[in-house]
Amino acid sequence: MALLEVNQLTKQFGKHSKALSDVNFSVQEGEFVTIIGPSGAGKSTLLRCINRMIDATGGEIRFQDKSVLNLKKKELKQVRTKIGMIFQHYNLVNRLSVIENTLHGKLGTKSTMAGVLGLYSQEEKQQAVRILNVLGLKEMIYKRADQLSGGQKQRVGIARALIQNPRMLLCDEPIASLDPNSAKVIMDHLKKISTTMGITVIVNLHQVDVAIKYSDRIIGINSGQVVYNGPAENMTPEDIQRIYGSEADELIFDIGGIHAG
Amino acid sequence: MEVKGQLNNVSAPAEHLLEERIKIKPANKAAIVIGLTLTVLSLLTVYAFYSFDYKEFDMTEALIATFANLKVIFLEPHLEHFSFGHALYQVLVTLGLAFLTTLFGAVVAVFFGLLAAENLSSKRVSMIIKGMVAFIRAVPTVLWVLIFAVAAGLGSTAAVIGMTFHSIGYLIKAYSESFEELDRGVIEALQASGANWWQIVFQAVIPSSITYMISWTFLRFEINFAVAVAMGAAAGAGGIGYDMFMASSFYLDMREIGAITYFILAVAIILELFAIRIKNKLKAA
Numbered sequence: 001m002a003l004l005e006v007n008q009l010t011k012q013f014g015k016h017s018k019a020l021s022d023v024n025f026s027v028q029e030g031e032f033v034t035i036i037g038p039s040g041a042g043k044s045t046l047l048r049c050i051n052r053m054i055d056a057t058g059g060e061i062r063f064q065d066k067s068v069l070n071l072k073k074k075e076l077k078q079v080r081t082k083i084g085m086i087f088q089h090y091n092l093v094n095r096l097s098v099i100e101n102t103l104h105g106k107l108g109t110k111s112t113m114a115g116v117l118g119l120y121s122q123e124e125k126q127q128a129v130r131i132l133n134v135l136g137l138k139e140m141i142y143k144r145a146d147q148l149s150g151g152q153k154q155r156v157g158i159a160r161a162l163i164q165n166p167r168m169l170l171c172d173e174p175i176a177s178l179d180p181n182s183a184k185v186i187m188d189h190l191k192k193i194s195t196t197m198g199i200t201v202i203v204n205l206h207q208v209d210v211a212i213k214y215s216d217r218i219i220g221i222n223s224g225q226v227v228y229n230g231p232a233e234n235m236t237p238e239d240i241q242r243i244y245g246s247e248a249d250e251l252i253f254d255i256g257g258i259h260a261g
Numbered sequence: 262m263e264v265k266g267q268l269n270n271v272s273a274p275a276e277h278l279l280e281e282r283i284k285i286k287p288a289n290k291a292a293i294v295i296g297l298t299l300t301v302l303s304l305l306t307v308y309a310f311y312s313f314d315y316k317e318f319d320m321t322e323a324l325i326a327t328f329a330n331l332k333v334i335f336l337e338p339h340l341e342h343f344s345f346g347h348a349l350y351q352v353l354v355t356l357g358l359a360f361l362t363t364l365f366g367a368v369v370a371v372f373f374g375l376l377a378a379e380n381l382s383s384k385r386v387s388m389i390i391k392g393m394v395a396f397i398r399a400v401p402t403v404l405w406v407l408i409f410a411v412a413a414g415l416g417s418t419a420a421v422i423g424m425t426f427h428s429i430g431y432l433i434k435a436y437s438e439s440f441e442e443l444d445r446g447v448i449e450a451l452q453a454s455g456a457n458w459w460q461i462v463f464q465a466v467i468p469s470s471i472t473y474m475i476s477w478t479f480l481r482f483e484i485n486f487a488v489a490v491a492m493g494a495a496a497g498a499g500g501i502g503y504d505m506f507m508a509s510s511f512y513l514d515m516r517e518i519g520a521i522t523y524f525i526l527a528v529a530i531i532l533e534l535f536a537i538r539i540k541n542k543l544k545a546a
């Protein structure tokens with residue numbers, strides 16, 4: 001059974017601009033799915049509709065076989081604790097330490113008072129340290145977030161998502177602000193999270209080559225519509241042409257190299 | 262061939278620009294209005310000085326007398342009607358008034374500041390609060406004290422309420438602006454993990470703006486000290502300001518005024534030094 005099902009999803013901003021129209025796809029447990037498409041295609045909008053940071057206009061989203069779109073506030077919070085989110089600009093609290101930022105991932109499961117006072121149990125703290133260890137941030141636990149490099153910040157972002165014990169990660173262009181080396185480290189971590197921990201990972205990306213290299217499946221979006229949905233290996237230059245329209249020429253050149261290699 | 266055509270296209274508008282003078286600051290409505298206002302004001306100032314009634318008024322004599330008074334005040338200060346201990350106690354009373362009103366103001370302003378910050382509240386609520394704050398701030402503190410004096414009578418009660426009221430307005434604006442500095446993405450990130458509003462406020466918003474909040478609060482404390490001195494005299498709120506009032510209009514003792522002024526000056530300098538230290542500490546943290 002699919003972990004996430006998206007049926008006939010539409011999202012309209014204002015009267016005329018349709019950001020998403022009739023989007024259908026489903027994602028299996030533990031799958032690594034990448035969403036690609038030109039700027040303004042609706043990738044971020046789609047991702048944000050899934051955990052209802054944006055409310056969809058129509059259609060249905062089912063997560064763990066539960067309809068997400070008409071949940072009450074409390075139930076929605078519960079669903080959100082099961083979905084981690086990672087951002088291009090990391091979105092950490094700069095003045096707080098790495099471990100404090102990591103523990104923020106636990107707020108959703110705490111009482112208001114415990115969250116307000118920042119009271120975390122010994123187990124939660126141990127889990128945070130364990131996760132930070134795995135992500136190679138052992139030495140940085142007490143460093144302030146604004147003293148980290150971009151790649152380190154993004155790893156803290158991942159740690160904050162992982163401590164939620166999520167079933168799924170939503171990543172909105174996690175490597176768009178990083179240099180190639182840090183980008184590779186982040187993508188490797190995400191891949192490992194999906195294969196070894198069985199967590200479903202959905203990533204928005206701009207780089208087609210990275211998408212092909214890491215994904216089990218690629219979903220291509222153009223003007224709010226799914227125009228490709230299939231395994232990464234099967235993608236042809238024609239598919240890329242369909243996803244990116246006129247921008248595609250350069251990209252196809254890149255792909256040739258990747259398939260050859 | 263095609264490339265060359267495109268290049269020509271690109272350079273055409275640039276050449277066109279070179280022919281006429283390039284203005285960096287284009288004349289707009291705002292600039293004209295500001296210019297006109299300044300001109301009118303300077304003309305009015307000149308006219309005013311020209312048209313003053315200087316009858317029986319000797320400028321040099323007046324200046325000399327003023328300097329003589331200043332000399333008495335500042336070079337021959339002494340305490341006659343109050344002891345040093347009394348003056349010290351009265352300074353503490355004034356400081357207490359400033360502290361109390363700042364504290365009350367800060368506590369209330371944190372709450373309304375959160376509601377006034379657009380990223381934490383709805384646009385509507387934020388607009389309503391900001392509108393009220395603009396009104397409260399537009400009326401000077403002294404006037405608020407006098408307004409509350411209608412109900413509470415002239416005295417310390419009216420001073421506390423009026424000063425607190427203006428402090429609230431001032432600090433709501435300061436706090437809400439520093440809350441709004443926090444990137445929307447940070448709030449979104451915590452919302453996406455299921456955190457609620459209070460948790461986000463205490464775990465992200467306040468830790469991010471605490472240094473600004475402290476320096477704004479201290480600045481307000483300094484302002485409130487100055488106002489508290491004036492209120493002692495004008496509203497009979499007690500403290501060193503009241504002693505100054507007595508010295509100047511009851512005992513007519515200029516030397517005592519000088520002594521009290523030095524007292525206030527010393528306290529103001531100590532406060533300023535304190536503020537600088539706090540700011541440096543916060544910067545380092």
Ligand SMILES: Nc1ncnc2c1ncn2[C@@H]1O[C@H](COP(=O)(O)OP(=O)(O)OP(=O)(O)O)[C@@H](O)[C@H]1O
Pocket residue numbers: 013014017018019037038039040041042043044045046
């Ligand atoms: N809050 C909003 N209000 C109005 N229109 C919006 C809003 N957010 C997005 N849109 C519109 O929806 C469309 C899809 O935007 P979206 O941000 O999802 O694109 P994207 O694929 O993530 O692009 P990029 O790769 O540049 O991040 C765009 O046309 C955008 O202008």
Ligand SMILES: [Mg+2]
Pocket residue numbers: 043044045
């Ligand atoms: Mg986007």
